[in-house]
Amino acid sequence: MSPLVLALVLGLAFGALLEAAGLGRARKLVGQFYFTDLTVLKVLFSALVTAMIGAFWLDRLGVIDLRQVYIPETFVVPQALGGVLFGAGLVLAGLCPGTSCVAAATGRRDGLAVMAGLVLGIVVFNAAFVRIRGFHESTALGTVTLPEALHIGRGSAVALVTLMACGAFALAERLQTGSGQ
Amino acid sequence: MSRRLLAAVALVLGLGAAATDVAPTAASARLAADIAAERDHITAEELAERIMNGRATRLIDLRSEREFAAFHIPTATHADIETLVAADLPRDTPIVLYSEGAPHAAQAWVLLELRGYDDVTFLREGVYEWIARIHEPQLAADATPAERADFGRRAVMTRWFGGQPHVGVPRAELAAGYWTAGEGPPEAREGASAGAAPRSAASLIAGIRRRGC
Amino acid sequence: MRRDADPYLAGAGIGLVLLAAYAFAGRGLGASGAFASAAATLTAAAIGTEQAAAMPAVADYLPSGLASPLSDWLVWEIVGVAVGAFVSAWRAGRLASVCERGPGIRPATRIGAALAGGAVMGVGAKLARGCTSGQGLSGGALLSVGSWIFIVAAFAAAYACAPLARRLWR
Numbered sequence: 402m403s404p405l406v407l408a409l410v411l412g413l414a415f416g417a418l419l420e421a422a423g424l425g426r427a428r429k430l431v432g433q434f435y436f437t438d439l440t441v442l443k444v445l446f447s448a449l450v451t452a453m454i455g456a457f458w459l460d461r462l463g464v465i466d467l468r469q470v471y472i473p474e475t476f477v478v479p480q481a482l483g484g485v486l487f488g489a490g491l492v493l494a495g496l497c498p499g500t501s502c503v504a505a506a507t508g509r510r511d512g513l514a515v516m517a518g519l520v521l522g523i524v525v526f527n528a529a530f531v532r533i534r535g536f537h538e539s540t541a542l543g544t545v546t547l548p549e550a551l552h553i554g555r556g557s558a559v560a561l562v563t564l565m566a567c568g569a570f571a572l573a574e575r576l577q578t579g580s581g582q
Numbered sequence: 583m584s585r586r587l588l589a590a591v592a593l594v595l596g597l598g599a600a601a602t603d604v605a606p607t608a609a610s611a612r613l614a615a616d617i618a619a620e621r622d623h624i625t626a627e628e629l630a631e632r633i634m635n636g637r638a639t640r641l642i643d644l645r646s647e648r649e650f651a652a653f654h655i656p657t658a659t660h661a662d663i664e665t666l667v668a669a670d671l672p673r674d675t676p677i678v679l680y681s682e683g684a685p686h687a688a689q690a691w692v693l694l695e696l697r698g699y700d701d702v703t704f705l706r707e708g709v710y711e712w713i714a715r716i717h718e719p720q721l722a723a724d725a726t727p728a729e730r731a732d733f734g735r736r737a738v739m740t741r742w743f744g745g746q747p748h749v750g751v752p753r754a755e756l757a758a759g760y761w762t763a764g765e766g767p768p769e770a771r772e773g774a775s776a777g778a779a780p781r782s783a784a785s786l787i788a789g790i791r792r793r794g795c
Numbered sequence: 796m797r798r799d800a801d802p803y804l805a806g807a808g809i810g811l812v813l814l815a816a817y818a819f820a821g822r823g824l825g826a827s828g829a830f831a832s833a834a835a836t837l838t839a840a841a842i843g844t845e846q847a848a849a850m851p852a853v854a855d856y857l858p859s860g861l862a863s864p865l866s867d868w869l870v871w872e873i874v875g876v877a878v879g880a881f882v883s884a885w886r887a888g889r890l891a892s893v894c895e896r897g898p899g900i901r902p903a904t905r906i907g908a909a910l911a912g913g914a915v916m917g918v919g920a921k922l923a924r925g926c927t928s929g930q931g932l933s934g935g936a937l938l939s940v941g942s943w944i945f946i947v948a949a950f951a952a953a954y955a956c957a958p959l960a961r962r963l964w965r
Contacts, residue, residue: 405868405871407820410875411816411820412878413875415809415872416880418812419809421883431960434953443806447806452823453937453938461599473924474941477941480945480948482919484948484949485952486918486952487945487949488952488954489952489955489956490915490917493911494909495909498916499873507884508892508893509891509893511894516830516913517910518917519914520837526921527838530852553603554604555938556602559938560596560600584801
């Protein structure tokens with residue numbers, strides 16, 4: 402299968418599952434940040450933990466080689482600031498880039514607006530890039546993972562994240578039964 | 583129901599991941615100490631003395647079969663690193679490893695030590711050092727008395743192994759290695775280089791083969 | 796209209812899709828990159844391919860001029876996302892031509908907020924080298940430090956700004 406066709410197929414599954422979970426609807430998505438609907442946390446962290454555990458064990462068993470998988474590099478301050486801006490923009494827009502496509506594809510006009518806004522924001526960023534390039538490339542640590550940064554084994558890092566996620570799920574269930582869906 | 587199943591599977595696999603971490607063992611610390619104390623390697627002279635004194639040693643050549651056939655240190659056997667690491671060598675005989683220079687022998691040293699063999703050493707600069715120090719030792723034309731004495735000592739070993747000592751070699755043409763640091767008369771030592779440019783083991787071996795009977 | 800799927804099951808399913816991406820494509824999923832590609836192409840269409848390719852931030856996205864999106868992995872993926880979402884919604888009767896918004900808000904306000912929020916997210920995603928899909932999910936599962944910094948920062952900022960945006964939603 403050509404890489405681009407593979408991308409399409411993976412996207413099909415990704416989009417279908419996001420829609421099935423209801424994340425194409427902005428009101429449901431932002432419910433996360435008003436503690437009324439914790440679907441975002443549940444979907445994001447179940448997906449993360451599933452892929453993380455799966456990748457770990459497939460690598461340990463020699464089925465895949467994680468050294469061949471692209472791991473994004475770390476730029477401490479730009480990514481921290483980028484995260485802050487992203488989170489702020491998220492509660493304003495109600496959808497993230499991926500879910501904005503899900504929304505638009507299922508008839509939600511607000512999804513289209515978010516998509517347009519994203520392109521606009523990126524165009525502005527590109528125009529200003531020359532001036533902020535130094536900052537954009539600052540505090541680069543290269544490819545570094547949590548186990549390396551915390552000086553623990555990879556398996557221990559996986560266990561830690563698993564525990565943290567399960568704790569978050571337990572908390573979410575408790576919070577949710579309190580405030581209702 | 584399926585939620586609980588998912589959670590159970592995730593917890594088992596997730597927490598179980600930690601069990602597969604290999605803790606930095608006492609073994610690594612011990613190896614590091616050996617390396618730092620230079621207990622991991624021996625010099626060509628030490629090896630030569632061992633062989634001459636008949637001390638039981640398993641000397642292993644890690645280069646290619648072709649290189650082994652062209653020239654190898656007397657009493658050595660050949661092995662490639664993959665078969666060596668899996669082999670069941672007797673643990674009571676000291677093992678000495680050598681390769682072209684040092685890297686492969688040093689790597690094999692680590693692998694054997696991790697398998698529990700504790701009398702393993704490697705030749706510090708491999709077959710290159712053997713030829714330069716024992717088989718074809720060279721004496722500089724402007725050698726100091728100390729160098730002459732050292733050379734004389736090694737020349738005895740050279741003849742025992744059927745090698746060929748060389749005297750009157752211009753200092754700039756000496757085969758260089760860790761032994762050339764700090765050698766020679768003061769004028770030579772203060773020069774830009776420590777005397778000679780390092781030559782390859784292959785060129786040294788080619789020099790041996792060119793001599794007919 | 797069918798009810799939404801169980802979030803944990805859907806999440807696990809997405810995790811398996813992500814795992815397949817690692818195994819067969821050597822990379823994770825993403826989304827904001829596709830928008831960057833679109834932005835680059837639009838810029839090239841507007842000011843000319845040569846000028847656009849001279850902009851350092853844009854150059855990487857224009858390996859083949861205006862046709863670049865056709866060979867961009869993320870663009871194909873995001874097209875898949877749209878199609879998959881459409882089919883899923885269609886089969887479940889969840890298609891709806893609406894403007895999702897809070898109860899007391901006019902559509903125009905919602906659209907304005909969506910545009911503004913999208914723009915801010917666009918800048919944030921460029922700085923962070925990804926979004927919730929690329930950094931949060933894909934980078935997070937690979938335990939990249941920068942991805943986790945992003946996750947924590949994004950969630951913290953979202954919770955901090957939520958009270959300010961309350962009128963939009965509640």
